[in-house]
Amino acid sequence: MHLDQVDLDSTYRVCTVNAPKGAPQIKGQLEDIGFLPGEQVTLLRKGLLKKGPYLVRVGASTFALRQSEARMIEVESVVNV
Numbered sequence: 001m002h003l004d005q006v007d008l009d010s011t012y013r014v015c016t017v018n019a020p021k022g023a024p025q026i027k028g029q030l031e032d033i034g035f036l037p038g039e040q041v042t043l044l045r046k047g048l049l050k051k052g053p054y055l056v057r058v059g060a061s062t063f064a065l066r067q068s069e070a071r072m073i074e075v076e077s078v079v080n081v
Contacts, residue, residue: 001074001075001076002070002071002072002073002074002075003041003043003054003056003065003070003071003073003074003075004052004054004067004070004071006043006075007043008043008044008045008046009042009043009044010042010043010077011040011041011042011077011078012040012041012042012043012075012076012077012078013038013039013040013041013075013076013077013078014035014036014037014038014039014040014041014058014073014074014075015037015074015075015076016037016074017030017031017035017072017073017074018072018074019072020072026069026072027072030069030072030073033058033061033063034058034059034061034063035058035073039058039059040058040059040078041056041057041058041073041075042056042057043055043056044056044057044062051067052065052066052067052070053065053066053067054066054067054070056070
């Protein structure tokens with residue numbers, strides 16, 4: 001699933017970042033701010049009409065992402081034991 005589809009306040013793990021073919025630099029930008037495979041991420045808030053911006057915590061940092069950016073980040077659920 002993608003980051004724009006996850007539940008609020010649940011923990012997920014980044015699997016991969018998929019940038020569009022016409023803008024491969026976006027993948028590098030997202031990875032530079034911490035969206036790396038294996039990193040834990042939590043969706044804190046969704047914007048108006050749940051279409052963004054998205055307030056996201058990755059590691060110890062918090063960022064706002066556009067819906068298009070959140071769709072590029074593939075995540076998997078982390079089971080809390």
